[in-house]
Amino acid sequence: MLQFIVLGLFAGSIYALASLGIVLTYKTTGVFNFAYGGIAMFCAYVFWQLRDGWGLDQWIAIPLLLLVIAPLLGLILELLFRLLSQQSAEVQIVVCLGVLAFFTTIVNLVFVRHPDDSVRNLSTVFSHGSFGLTSNVSVTWNEAGTFILAIVMGLGLYAMQRWTRLGTAMRAVVDNRDLAGLIAVNARTIGRAAWIISTVFAAVAGVLLSVQENLVTYVLPFLVIYSFAPAVFGRLTNLGLAFAGSLTLGLTINILQKYGSSGSLAKFETSLPYLALFVLLVVYGKRLTEVKSSLRATTSRAVADPWRGYVVGAVALILALVLGPQVFADSTVGALAQAMAYGVVAITVVVLTGWTGQISIAQMSFAGVGAFTTAHTVASLGALYFPLGVLFGILIAVPVSLLVGIPSLRLSGLFLALATMAFALVMDSIVFASASISGGLTGLDLTEAKLGPISFDTATSQYYLCAVALGVTGLFALWLRHGPVGRRLQMVRDSPNAAATLGASLTVTKLAVFAACAAIAAVGGALLAVTQQTVIPANFSFDTSLQLLLVVVIGGRTLISGAVIAAGFYVVRLLPVPATVNKYLPLGIALAVIAIAQEPDGIGRVMLNQFQKSAALLYRIGRRPRTPVAGRTSSPQAVRPSV
Amino acid sequence: MTALLELDGVSVSYGSMKALSDVSLVVPEGCVVALLGPNGAGKTTTLRTISGLVRPERGHIRFRGRSIDRLAPHRVSSLGILHVPEGRGIFRSLTVAENLEMATYALRGAADSRSVVEQALDMFPALRDRLRQAAGTLSGGEQQMLAMARAFAAGPELIMLDEISMGLAPKITEQLFDTIRTAAASGVSMLLIEQYVDAALELADYCYVLEKGRVVGVGQPEDLRDSDALAAAYLGAGVA
Amino acid sequence: MSEPLLTASGITVRFGGLVANDNIDLEVAPVGITGLIGPNGAGKTTLFNVLTGLNRPTSGSVAYDGQDISRWSPHRRARAGMSRTFQRLELFGGMTVRDNLLAAWEASIPGGVMGRRQSEGRQLVDEVIARLQLGAVAGRQTGELPTGIGRMVELGRALCTRPRLLLLDEPSSGLDAKETAHFKEILVEVTDPEQAVQSEDGRGAPAVLMVEHDVRLVMDVCRMITVLDFGKRIACGAPDEVRNDPAVIAAYLGEPAA
Incomplete structure (x- = not known):
């Protein structure tokens, strides 16, 4: 039993680091970081590359990761989400999912060259070996080190929030963002600090998790999702509860493992964190408050009824329906x-x-x-x-x-x-x-x-x-x-x-x-x-x-054509296209989502806008030599799309 | 007499809703200026626009001759424009001491948080016993004192007060007004919104009357008190 | 004078230690416009929320058409013919003006609408559009309309639910003088029993209760006005009585100097 408690606290302390990072950015900036698992995994691979791949000394690789690479990553993310701060919550969520897709695909492209690479071993950053806790329970230095590190980082974050000037300002921003601005606190600086700290926590959690579970591209992000449940347990705002919830989750999973290793409970323990997440959301319900990430309220953009688009789509569909089987193999x-x-x-x-x-x-x-x-x-x-x-x-x-x-x-x-x-x-x-x-x-x-x-x-x-x-x-x-x-x-x-x-x-x-x-x-x-x-x-x-959600967003989530474009994506996936297309397509999708998620009508509208802008420009250039004033008569409305 | 703050033809809209149209006003150095007018006239929007919470559509805001209408709130407040917003401008989950320490952010240069807090406490000694208490647990009057104390501790060039008397008992209101009088006498410039018109007229050197987002009257209190503009703005035309 | 359509008696609302409404009585006549005014913080919004069902009174009761509705939910009140507007425009910004009105009509039909009855709704919507002079913008998305027209659409939307009582929350806020005048003219017209929009079930002109800070507007259109200050009713009467009531003048302008 004690052995399982040790394992539980060890696993729980990794979840704790991740859930603290998630809670910190959510409460400070209003962004719930769905991409956290992707970021953690990316950092773990970077660490592997630095230490095991390029053979850097561990004590160079760790500071490089935690003091340079992770903070830089945090700054980039902060910039991305600040640019989106005027957008609706949906757009932010979709972009965040795009970022998740980006990190999972980039890891596959950069670090996993051969199928064999998809499972890699990452040795511990702590001493190897173990010590005996009692006569029959032993603890590895990795487990002990991880647990102590998590406690130290958790307490450090608490102390920073409680007793430093930055921490006070951070709590002030969480308490009342507008008011903080009125007393000369730059919410942007505070947000940046939160993103940096959160990303560093992600890096640590990613490395520690990879030591335990190996570097497996299709497993790591999901293990980080385990920590969503404790984050929600802390109502996404309470660091202490998130920490406690994480340890409880780790303990519960491992104790279930002891009792259920043979029966039907075996599967239950792997899905317990997801079930817990679902149940917590249901139980908390409306008591979960949404942190507004933007100063100004966003109004939903009016979308015109695109009848013309429907007609074009219908005609294309009927044509394709009739002709398709005759034309293609x-x-x-x-x-x-x-x-x-x-x-x-x-x-x-x-x-x-x-x-x-x-x-x-x-x-x-x-x-x-x-x-x-x-x-x-x-x-x-x-x-x-x-x-x-x-x-x-x-x-x-x-x-x-x-x-x-x-x-x-x-x-x-x-x-x-x-x-x-x-x-x-x-x-x-x-x-x-x-x-x-x-x-x-x-x-x-x-x-x-x-x-x-x-x-x-x-x-x-x-x-x-x-x-x-x-x-x-x-x-x-x-x-x-x-x-x-x-x-x-x-x-x-x-x-x-x-x-x-x-x-x-x-x-x-x-x-x-x-x-x-x-x-x-x-x-x-x-x-x-x-x-x-x-x-x-x-x-x-x-x-x-x-993936389906992301391609629909690219296609245009307010139009039926979005679904058609999404279907087109699957045609590409299914046809024997050049391998590079299939290799880079997911990355392209992720980047496209990040780039155009704020345009509800998707890539079609973006291209139409560009086309109309260029057409209007060409029109004006074409007209100008004959009647120089003509350019001025084309009102702004003429440039706007009429669909 | 130089203009400390100057609004020149400022217009503001919330979406399609026009909140301010072509508002021009001046706060001279060392003066107390009151904004009067019925609910919804645009008084609060005026303050929010000055402090950068709302962007003007048109017009200019100048502080000591420098244009500030494109600055973010934290930049405006670090110039020394301290806005105590409507309805208890405090951080409820922070302690009283932490609330006061936040004033150091607005002070340019190195500031000793202890002396800043001391200075604020001299102004409102009642807060001294409550330093370790969460600000949200204070009474309404104490919360308002805390908000004002923090603004005054932040080394203000201009203080903007939005209905500090709202929801407070007359005795406490009187106490807060006393503080304003003392501060005004020491030469702090102020721009205030006040529901008690007579109190505002008494405190102010100049008044602007707003109605439906426009300035409909301006003058010294004694002139306005007798004019119809004020009564018309509040009670509609044709007051007997 | 006939029985009041809506009667609030002895309404008291406490939020913690704060008494927002203190034993307030209010009556709304079945025809014409009743006004509710008072300085900032007087408790108008709280009382309005009690009437629409968003706030539960600590004590006191609200009767509508002879029934005690104190415990009814907001949408049950809406179904019973009490239709409200919002101080900050709450339009369906992504829909056209016509669809805004149609959606309101559909929502007011118990059990929803299918097929045949659609034409009935379109007829009502067309009439309201004509009466409120919204024909020119009927096909435009409401999200892109100026506030003046937005207010009119909100009024139209309320009318399309065929209300017996219209509750208007600061309808002139955000309007300039010209828009206010236009709104006033239309409001008076559609609430006049002689000229009301007739729906098929024969409901005529709705009674109106309006909370408003534009005292001038209230004085012009209301038959009866109730004035609140510090959560208490300080006056109630016809516009001329209220306007010259010393308590009202004091509430708005402070104690007279001297």
């Missing part, structure tokens, strides 16, 4: 079919994130529900029962979405994003990880699906199935947007106060849309199952939900 047609299935799920992201202002990072999890249910149904009843499988998928996805939605809808913005994230991770670690549900790593086969007499066994038939589904989903989404439901949703978004007093029952509407989106995502998942023919858990993980 079978493999391409198959890829297009699959991409359209992704498009169906992408539309749900547009509806949720773009139209109701709710960020869901769990849409692929709902798709997974549809995919696995359909695969099971067809496997046990036969190909003819494919529609029944889809129906079952919907029937499971809807109650599950209510389970997530009912408590989450009491929460707003950031907290809903966190709750869906926790949900997706719970699905990954419990449901999809269970071999009886998902068939394990190799997944389930779905070789044949039929709708009455039509069999979807060829690429062309799958293509038509998905195109019809995408079209129907698109029309449904448009009806949602422009009918009474859409108006009601927009009411809630634009002015919750007025909407509430008008007597609109918002919870029901929002919940209905959330459930509808889950159902549509489940259908999309079933289509993915048909086109992929093998349903693999990895295709429905949190990662894939995150």
Whole structure:
């Protein structure tokens, strides 16, 4: 038992460092750092490169990391989020997720050259070996050193906050940002300090975690997400509670490991932090206060009804539908079919994130529900029962979405994003990880699906199935947007106060849309199952939900075309394009999200703006020689896009 | 007499809502200037614009001849313009002592926080017993004293007070006004908003009357007291 | 004079030690405009919030149309025909003016709307747009309109819920003199029983309670005015009585010198 307590305190102290860093930036600058795991991992790899890769002395590598590289990283992040401080909470969350994607992909590009590199050993920074605590319990110096370091850093942060001039100013900014400005405190300097400290904590946590768990690109960021739960336990503002919560979490996981190592509890302990995060968000509910990151209130940008865009999109879709299978090779047609299935799920992201202002990072999890249910149904009843499988998928996805939605809808913005994230991770670690549900790593086969007499066994038939589904989903989404439901949703978004007093029952509407989106995502998942023919858990993980969200943001989260552009991304992924494209695409996506997240209509609008600007310029240049005054007559409105 | 602070044709909007239109006013060195006018006239917005919390759309703000309308709040306050905002300008979770120490941020050059705190306590001795207490636990009057003490301890060139009497008992209000009188007598320039019009008229050297974001009257208190502009602004036209 | 539509009796609201409303009585007549004024901090907003259901009174009760509504939620009051506006504009900025009004109408229909009844709503919306002279901007997004028109849209939105009682929270704030005059003219018109917007269920002109700092506006349009100061009712009566009431003058301008 004592051995498990030792291990628990050791693990907990690493979570503590991470949760302190997360809480510090949130309470001081209002940015919840979703990218914390990515940053921690990046720093760990940098440390490996410095010490093990280039053979620098450890006592040169550590100061270089903690005093130069991490603070520099912190300053860059501070600058990025300060530039976004006028934007809405959604934009900040999306950018933060983009930063997470950036760090995870950059690590893969820079440090993982061969598949063998993806798991690397990082030896301890402390002395090797161990000492005996009692006759049969021994503690390694690494464990002891980690624990003591965490305590020292935690106390140091506390002392800094309590007794230094900077700390007092930091608390003053947290207490009342405007007032701090009125007494000559530069909130920007304070924010910078918070980001630097937070990033240094991330670096330390990343290195310590990597010593324990090895450098594994697809594991480390998730282990850092463990510390989100204690951060929320401290209501994102209380450093002491976050610290205590972290140690408790570490202890609980390790004690569960002792008792549950053989039974069903074995999986439970890996998902416990996600469950804890979800439950804490639900329990705290409205008592969690959102820290405003900006001095001025942001008003939601008015988005014109892009009818022209819809018509163009519809015509393109119909043309593609008719021509596609004639023009392209079978493999391409198959890829297009699959991409359209992704498009169906992408539309749900547009509806949720773009139209109701709710960020869901769990849409692929709902798709997974549809995919696995359909695969099971067809496997046990036969190909003819494919529609029944889809129906079952919907029937499971809807109650599950209510389970997530009912408590989450009491929460707003950031907290809903966190709750869906926790949900997706719970699905990954419990449901999809269970071999009886998902068939394990190799997944389930779905070789044949039929709708009455039509069999979807060829690429062309799958293509038509998905195109019809995408079209129907698109029309449904448009009806949602422009009918009474859409108006009601927009009411809630634009002015919750007025909407509430008008007597609109918002919870029901929002919940209905959330459930509808889950159902549509489940259908999309079933289509993915048909086109992929093998349903693999990895295709429905949190990662894939995150990636889908990011590509929709690039495509334009307020337009259906955002979903189409997102689908285009999957075409690229699926086709045999040059390897470098696939290698650098995720990085490009991450950077693009960071760059254009504040433009709700996505890359299309950005390019249209550029095009119109250049066109207007060319027009004026062209006109100028003949009538010099003509340039002045083109009013600012003429330059603005009319879509 | 030189102008310490000068607003020249300042206009401010919140979104589509016009809060100030073409406001011009002057605070001469060593004078107390009061802003009068009904709720919603733009008095608070005027102070917020001066201190940099709100950016003017048009117009200029000059302090000692230097343009300050593009400066962030912390730059404005480090010039010595100290704004005590409406409704208890204190850091509730910090102790009284820590609140007072924050004044050192506004003092240019090295400042000994202990002497700054001492100086503030001389002004409001009632706070001396409460130094270790969280500011949020003070009574309303004490909170207002703390906010003022911090502003005065920060070596002000100009103090801006926004309705310091709001929600306070008359006795405490009178005490706060006494402090203002003492400070004014020692030559500190002040720009204040006050709901008690008669008190404002008594304290001020000059008054500006605002209505719907415009200056509708200006003058010395004795002139305004008898004029219709004030009554009209507060009570509507045609007061008998 | 008929029974009042809304009666607040003995409203007291305490926040900790602070008494924001002290035993206030208020009546709103079923026709015409009633005004609620008072200096900054007098307790108007608190009382307004009690009437709309955002604040629970410490003691006292609110009766509407003969029913005790003290414990009703804000949106139950809205459903019962009490419609409010906001001091800081609360428009649906991403929607057109027409959709703002339509959304308000849809929200006021219990159980939502489908199909056939849509035309009924569009008719009402069209009429309100015409009456409030919003035709020129009906297709514009409200987020880009000036405050003067925004106020009008908010009024229109309230009217589209076919209210019996309109509660206006400082409707003239942020308006310049010209916009205020226009607002006044339209408000008087739509609340006049002779010229009211008629909805199909025959509800006529709504009664109005307005909280307002622009005393001039209140004096011009209200039949009855209640004046608060320091959480207490210090006067209640017709504009002329109130205007010359020494207690009111003292509250606004301070004790008369001498």
